[in-house]
Amino acid sequence: MKNKIDETDLALCRSAIYEALALGFRPPTSETFERLIATEQNSALMQIAAMLDASESNGKSTNMASRVRQLRQCAELEALEKSYRDLFGFTAHPKVPPYETEYGEEALFQQPQELGDLAGFYNAFGLRVKASERVDHMSCECEFLSFLARKEAYALEQNDADMLEETRKAQRFFLKDHWGRFIPAFVKMLKREDAEGFYGGLGDLCHEFARFECTRSNVPLGSELMRLRPTEWMEEAFTCGSGEELIQISRKAAATMTAN
Secondary structure, eight states: OOBOOOHHHHHHHHHHHHHHHHHHTSOOOHHHIIIIISHHHHHHHHHHHHHHHTBTTOOSOOOHHHHHHHGGGOOOHHHHHHHHHHHHOSSSSOSSOOBGGGBSOSOTTHHHHHHHHHHHHHHHTTOOOOTTSOTTBHHHHHHHHHHHHHHHHHHHHHTOHHHHHHHHHHHHHHIIIIIHHHHHHHHHHHHHHOTTSHHHHHHHHHHHHHHHHHHHHTOOOOOTTOOBOOOTTOHHHHTOOSHHHHHHHHHHHHHHHHHO
16 A cells, blocks of 8 residues: 655655665765665665655555665675776776666767756756766766755745746656666666676666656656667767766767768
8 A cells, every 4th residue: 555755755765765876876985885785874775765665656566675675785895896897897898888878879979969968957957067977977867866856855845836847847857868768778787797786786776766756757768678879989988077078079979970
C-alpha cells in the first residue's frame, strides 16, 4: 500500500538520492566511503530510499532501499579507487564512459549542441561548472538535479507557484533530453563490467531511481540499446576538462567532416 508523503519531504528525499549518486560517481574519497558505505550513513540513506519506494508518486514498484543496502559490500577505499580507475578512469576510452554525450549514434554535429544545452541549463539557474569538469559527466548532471529538487522543496515551503512551475519544468526537460535519456545504456554497460561490485550496485540504484523520476514526471526513459558514439573524432575531447573546450573541439571536428 502506497503512503502519502508531503511534497516537500518527497522533493528533499529525491534531492538526497541525486546527491548520493553525484558523490558515488565522482572519484572516490573517504567521504564516499563514510556517506555511502559506512553502516550508519548507509542506513539513513536506506530510510530515505524506502520513503520513495512507498510513496504515491511511485507508479511502478521499485526497491531502491535494497539497492542502497547493496553498497555496503565494498570494504576498503583502496579497492573502490581501483574499481573506479578500471571502469571510468583517466584514459581516452574508459570501459564505461560516464559522459552523456558519448551515448547515441546521432551525428557528431549534435554533440556541441547537447553540451551547449547542458551549459545553458546550469547557467539559467546561476550555476557554473568547474573548468576541470565536463558538463555532461554523470556526477555533474546528478548534482544539478539534486539542486533542482532542493529548489522545488524551497518553492513549496514558500508557496511560490512561479518558482515551483519553473523548477518542475526544468526537471522534466532535463530528464527527457539528458539524464533519463542515457541512464539505461550507461547502467547496462556498467553492470556488464562490474556486475557484483560497488559500482554495479550503484548502477542498479541509479536505474531504479531514473525509472522512478521519469514515471513521476511522465517522460520516457531512454533505451538500454543506445550505443556509444564513434570515437575517431573525439580523441582530443576525452582528455579535455571544460564543456566549452569540448564544444569547440567538436565544432572543429564537424567542420573537418563537412569539408571532406
